[in-house]
Amino acid sequence: MAARVKPKLAVWKFASCDGCQLSLLDCEDELLAVAGAVEIANFPEASRAVVKGPYDISLVEGSITTPHDAERIHQVRRASNFLITIGACATAGGIQALRNFKDVRDFTSVVYATPQYISTLNKSTPIVDHVRVDYELHGCPINKHQLVEVLNAFLNGRRPAIPPHSVCTECKRQGIVCVMVAHGTPCLGPVTHAGCGALCPSYDRGCFGCYGPMESPNTASLARGWVQLGAKPPDLLRAFRSYNGYAEPFRRESEAHEEQNR
């Protein structure tokens, strides 16, 4: 019997902090098993060896921010059977999408003395704005156990078991006392995508939305709840405009409070 050919896995980086692909190396217990199940064909952070495409699964980290990257993502798409985006940068533009609300030329001159050396686009955009995406895994950073689940699902031809509900649901299920009701701490848990395990509330802190919007968030209603707790428009503007600020539901909500701020 011929040996089964291992599926080829590639990891690609665009504008990002490397944290989401590091999640794969942080799977200390599973890493060698994953490496046994797939051929790691392109993963520059971990290996010098590069195997030519096409690739069965591509994990894409980071957002599109340069003309060159806007081209490169099409090459990645063409070389990939399944393309999975991982993390807030790849799925929503990331924290660097804060530039989308300002003039990027002003930004360049704040950071760089010679702005003409810098080639950058006006906006930081998610991968799905450029190419077809087969699956999006949210989080800043992603949850490594969810990453292993998504890989497992794609390798076995099934849907990933990633719940689309809110952090609030995860929090209730764990029996954590509601920080908003019990302590008056503003929390984005009711509108934020589950996946972290309600981490912040379990540390006596309000959720700050690093997993982005859940599937059907009522952001306006939550904003009213925040106002009752004493939040002001600048607080709401900043709360919705952060790690996933360019994701549609959060963007609309922050723009509403920007109006009030004027």
Added chain:
Amino acid sequence: MKNKTVKVDFLARVEGEGGLYVKLKGKTVADVKFRIFEPPRFFEAFMRGRDFREAPDITARICGICPVAYQMSACHAMENALGVMVGGQLRALRRLLYCGEWIESHTLHVYMLHAPDFLGYQDAIQLAKDHPDAVQRGLKLKKIGNEIVNLLGGREIHPINVRVGGFYKLPSRREFADLAERLKWARDAALETVRWVATLNFPDFQPDYLFVSLRHPDEYPFNEGRIVSNRGLDIDVRDYEKRFEEQHVEHSTSLHSVLTGSPPYCVGPIARYSLNFDRLPEPIQQVAREAGLGPVCKNPFQSIVVRSVETLYACEEALRIIAQYEPPESPAVKVEPHAASGCACTEAPRGSLYHRYRIDDRGNILDAKIVPPTSQNQNSIEQDLREFVTARINLPEAELQWQCEQAVRNYDPCISCSTHFLKLTIDRQ
């Protein structure tokens, strides 16, 4: 005359995107460029207008490998601005959190990014086929570093429990009990790591470095100290910008940091170790000597030994902090904003990380300056390559290329960090 180029488009086993370009004219190195093409992300610009309390979480997103370093420098800079002192057990817990990051980051580099070079493997997965015990030990050691960050920070990447003034929630003594048991294993594994890496072959290469690091009156430095060098620099962190400046060069999206009027300088493990050897506990000094290190280490390839020694120190220090832990009354010191500016420098695994902020009376950030370790090391990396290649100009192309890559990986460069920030091209003309 034979002209050649050595080119590495995508440097592997580093965090972020960069390359190398070395141009040779006959027997001389005409040009060296450590290229950084990581897309710029403009943190210093979009920090403007954010609340001062957001700085630790936002700047953590500069780097997924060393988020704790960003959180520590941001917190200390804000506290410096607002005249807040965080002492006692809260200060000790911050050291503990940093121990966790040093253990996971150093162990990642030692086993997964650097060791494969010395042993001739493309990556740690290949290495694991022939040296399964070593790689398993590395993974388990790294995991224990991550467990510290997890327990105290909530998660290993971008922890959520750090705030200006301290923490959101304090761990209990009971939660530390299990961790202490595993840390004892980690201490033994770290010692084995030092002995293992000491057996590697190191190229004979000892540049005359200008080392820069924090130095504290009685501790191996994490969060506090004066900025010192091996050539007489000894300044308060507040005077950093009077002595160091950032330059913008065409081949890099990372600013190059220079010490005014001085040759390139080096930050990171070998600098920190060489400037603070006397601050290591005597038994760890002894382990370092047995591993072939003197009190000063100028061979950048031996940085793998220094990282292992620092990992051992971090395990010991973590155990010490846990043994002496008594939960303080409050998880954080209260911090109220007023118009102010402040700065701080802490020791990230890869070297000194400087933050400076100015805030208004409501606590809005007016401007921010962040100088990561890798931007400080770029000139030193290029100088190393120039010197290294000159002595090895006759090596076959593929070997020269690999050794050049290794010379860059000596620095554990974090490119994502320094782009505010690699590609090897060797051009023989």
